[in-house]
Amino acid sequence: MSTIGAAFLRCREEKRAAFIPYLTGGDPDLETSAVLLEALAEGGADLIEVGVPFSDPIADGPVNQRAAVRALEAGTTLPGILEMIARVRTRIEAPIVLFTYFNPLLAHGLQTVVEQAAISGVDGVLCVDLPPDEEDGGFREFCAAAGVDSIYLLSPTSTPERVKIVAKASSGFVYYVSRTGVTGVQKDLTSELQREVKKIRRKLDLPLAVGFGISSPEQVAAVGKVADGVVVGSALVRLVEENRGRDDLPELLAEEVERLAAPLYRSRRRRKGPDAG
Amino acid sequence: MRKKSDQRPGYFGPYGGRFVPETLMAPLDELARSYDRVTRRRKFQRRLKNLLTNYAGRPTPLYFAERLSSTLGGVRIFLKREDLLHTGAHKINNAIGQALLAREMGKDRIIAETGAGQHGVATATAAALLGQTCTVYMGEEDMRRQRLNVERMRLLGAEVVRVDAGSRTLKDAINEALRDWVTNVRTTHYVLGSVLGPDPYPRMVRDFHKVIGQETRRQLRKQVGQDWPHLAVACVGGGSNSIGLFSAFLEESRTRLIGVEAGGSGQELGEHAARFRGGRTGVLHGTKTMVLQDRHGQIAATHSISAGLDYPAIGPEHALLHDEGRVEYTAVSDAEAIEAFHLLAATEGILPALESAHAIAEAVKHARHLSSKKVVVINLSGRGDKDVESVLDYDAEKSESERQEAGADRHPAETWKHVVWGGDR
Numbered sequence: 042m043s044t045i046g047a048a049f050l051r052c053r054e055e056k057r058a059a060f061i062p063y064l065t066g067g068d069p070d071l072e073t074s075a076v077l078l079e080a081l082a083e084g085g086a087d088l089i090e091v092g093v094p095f096s097d098p099i100a101d102g103p104v105n106q107r108a109a110v111r112a113l114e115a116g117t118t119l120p121g122i123l124e125m126i127a128r129v130r131t132r133i134e135a136p137i138v139l140f141t142y143f144n145p146l147l148a149h150g151l152q153t154v155v156e157q158a159a160i161s162g163v164d165g166v167l168c169v170d171l172p173p174d175e176e177d178g179g180f181r182e183f184c185a186a187a188g189v190d191s192i193y194l195l196s197p198t199s200t201p202e203r204v205k206i207v208a209k210a211s212s213g214f215v216y217y218v219s220r221t222g223v224t225g226v227q228k229d230l231t232s233e234l235q236r237e238v239k240k241i242r243r244k245l246d247l248p249l250a251v252g253f254g255i256s257s258p259e260q261v262a263a264v265g266k267v268a269d270g271v272v273v274g275s276a277l278v279r280l281v282e283e284n285r286g287r288d289d290l291p292e293l294l295a296e297e298v299e300r301l302a303a304p305l306y307r308s309r310r311r312r313k314g315p316d317a318g
Numbered sequence: 319m320r321k322k323s324d325q326r327p328g329y330f331g332p333y334g335g336r337f338v339p340e341t342l343m344a345p346l347d348e349l350a351r352s353y354d355r356v357t358r359r360r361k362f363q364r365r366l367k368n369l370l371t372n373y374a375g376r377p378t379p380l381y382f383a384e385r386l387s388s389t390l391g392g393v394r395i396f397l398k399r400e401d402l403l404h405t406g407a408h409k410i411n412n413a414i415g416q417a418l419l420a421r422e423m424g425k426d427r428i429i430a431e432t433g434a435g436q437h438g439v440a441t442a443t444a445a446a447l448l449g450q451t452c453t454v455y456m457g458e459e460d461m462r463r464q465r466l467n468v469e470r471m472r473l474l475g476a477e478v479v480r481v482d483a484g485s486r487t488l489k490d491a492i493n494e495a496l497r498d499w500v501t502n503v504r505t506t507h508y509v510l511g512s513v514l515g516p517d518p519y520p521r522m523v524r525d526f527h528k529v530i531g532q533e534t535r536r537q538l539r540k541q542v543g544q545d546w547p548h549l550a551v552a553c554v555g556g557g558s559n560s561i562g563l564f565s566a567f568l569e570e571s572r573t574r575l576i577g578v579e580a581g582g583s584g585q586e587l588g589e590h591a592a593r594f595r596g597g598r599t600g601v602l603h604g605t606k607t608m609v610l611q612d613r614h615g616q617i618a619a620t621h622s623i624s625a626g627l628d629y630p631a632i633g634p635e636h637a638l639l640h641d642e643g644r645v646e647y648t649a650v651s652d653a654e655a656i657e658a659f660h661l662l663a664a665t666e667g668i669l670p671a672l673e674s675a676h677a678i679a680e681a682v683k684h685a686r687h688l689s690s691k692k693v694v695v696i697n698l699s700g701r702g703d704k705d706v707e708s709v710l711d712y713d714a715e716k717s718e719s720e721r722q723e724a725g726a727d728r729h730p731a732e733t734w735k736h737v738v739w740g741g742d743r
Contacts, residue, residue, distance in 0.1 A: 096617040099493050142601075195340060221341050
């Protein structure tokens with residue numbers, strides 16, 4: 042079992058969903074980014090998603106777009122992010138997933154980049170604009186050979202046939218996009234989402250994490266009831282944006298992760314009943 | 319020649335495909351299926367043909383440009399007058415086609431990106447005609463240099479959304495349109511304006527523009543007695559007008575085909591939009607093709623005086639046609655395009671779009687080496703009214719710097735003569 046699989050298993054044993062925070066790598070710069078990843082781990086991240094900044098992020102909303110611009114202006118590159126991950130890897134227990142667009146991978150050569158990622162301690166790669174049934178240039182095979190999980194997306198528009206394709210191609214976990222749209226904070230999460238997630242989860246052997254638009258402890262709680270993992274991205278990226286330059290940013294971030302993840306632990310206790318643990 | 323049966327659907331050799339977020343995969347499937355099904359219906363084709371004929375003004379003339387021809391030494395130059403279409407460019411062929419398709423698919427909201435504004439105007443026009451609501455995304459920089467088209471779109475009832483991210487041009491407008499589509503895909507059809515993007519767009523947009531080449535064939539047969547030119551030239555931004563013209567002659571080995579990219583103001587990355595002069599295989603906006611990018615895979619900024627050519631990727635079919643050697647791709651600089659603009663104005667009384675002026679400039683380079691029996695077709699993809707301000711600004715800047723350099727005071731419109739005629743006339 043991969044490290045990602047093991048992390049989900051541990052959460053399952055604790056009868057709770059995994060908390061998966063996202064940050065854009067290199068935002069506001071690589072040095073700070075390294076410290077912030079450690080803060081995510083300290084705050085209680087079960088897995089960590091690190092975004093690779095791209096000039097044309099068509100799946101991202103304004104918050105993550107601005108983060109990408111900051112990171113690129115600070116000179117962030119994909120090799121730079123991998124080096125940074127390698128540096129912090131020993132201090133972070135949680136598996137790390139690279140969240141990227143296809144073009145930066147292609148530019149560095151798929152095999153090289155996947156092997157480098159594995160050496161740096163990356164546990165999985167999610168390429169947001171590479172559906173599993175397109176010509177991937179051997180990407181999935183390189184991942185398998187390097188022992189890196191290849192994670193694919195499902196969305197509310199995915200047909201039953203596509204669910205099958207994605208289920209078959211994925212390793213580690215499957216990422217469900219909670220709405221049709223780009224990344225970003227949103228107020229309402231529908232009960233339809235909970236129904237959808239339950240339905241799709243039945244068709245998968247792998248854990249199902251849900252992301253896009255989850256930003257409050259209440260939403261984390263709601264999604265955590267039906268999913269194996271809850272991804273929070275833009276809300277944390279915004280916190281970095283608003284507090285960059287502050288010395289206590291790592292502490293603020295760790296506290297926010299703790300606050301957002303807390304409902305997952307509380308609901309576990311409720312689920313187990315008053316006598317448990 | 320390509321064996322079409324070997325092709326994976328949606329791919330042109332190694333190029334093309336659907337490199338998009340999962341949310342768009344099923345809708346693209348649906349779009350491709352609807353496109354294949356609906357456009358095969360005779361009723362759809364009749365409706366499209368009726369609108370293209372009686373509303374848009376097809377067929378467009380194939381005009382023998384006699385004065386231009388004799389100025390350039392006698393080769394027979396024909397202009398395919400797409401500039402005479404309603405809204406002033408070839409873009410209306412595709413906009414009407416896709417708007418009709420959207421209606422068949424039950425989508426009453428259409429969105430579009432636009433660079434030069436011609437595709438935006440065409441889409442806004444088709445939306446008004448068919449009673450659809452329309453939102454057009456446009457880069458801030460393009461809104462500045464194509465102000466007239468912004469006002470036209472608004473007068474036609476479209477909402478124009480300013481995009482101030484990135485380079486604030488066509489590329490960023492497409493990003494924003496894709497984000498809108500990903501969010502509203504159930505109610506909205508995205509009318510992509512060139513042979514770009516994920517399948518089925520490159521083949522769908524090409525098919526709607528094939529009429530350009532088909533008409534040209536018929537008109538040539540009638541006017542010169544042979545249904546092929548020795549040389550066909552068209553500008554290539556995404557590559558829709560060029561593929562529309564070229565598609566009729568791909569199997570005609572006697573026809574030399576040249577696509578003209580924007581050479582901009584220099585050779586460095588960021589100074590031009592010549593994808594075959596420094597681009598590499600990459601993925602942008604859902605398709606694998608030749609892309610201008612840095613070594614880390616970040617998409618490069620581009621420059622061209624013409625907003626419609628100012629884009630870092632080329633349509634995937636062009637990438638294949640380039641690899642196969644069937645079409646040659648060259649680049650023409652801002653300065654050469656401006657000279658060609660003035661040349662056509664002076665010899666034929668036609669103000670071409672700056673995009674089309676690139677094709678004219680390229681044809682000028684070849685005309686002098688061709689005998690007078692040869693037939694050249696230039697696709698005059700759009701008219702230049704929208705570019706008057708850009709041309710005046712460019713000329714003013716140029717004559718200012720020339721004055722400073724040489725103390726000379728020559729009217730800018732005079733300058734082309736020296737270049738075009740050279741010293742041997």
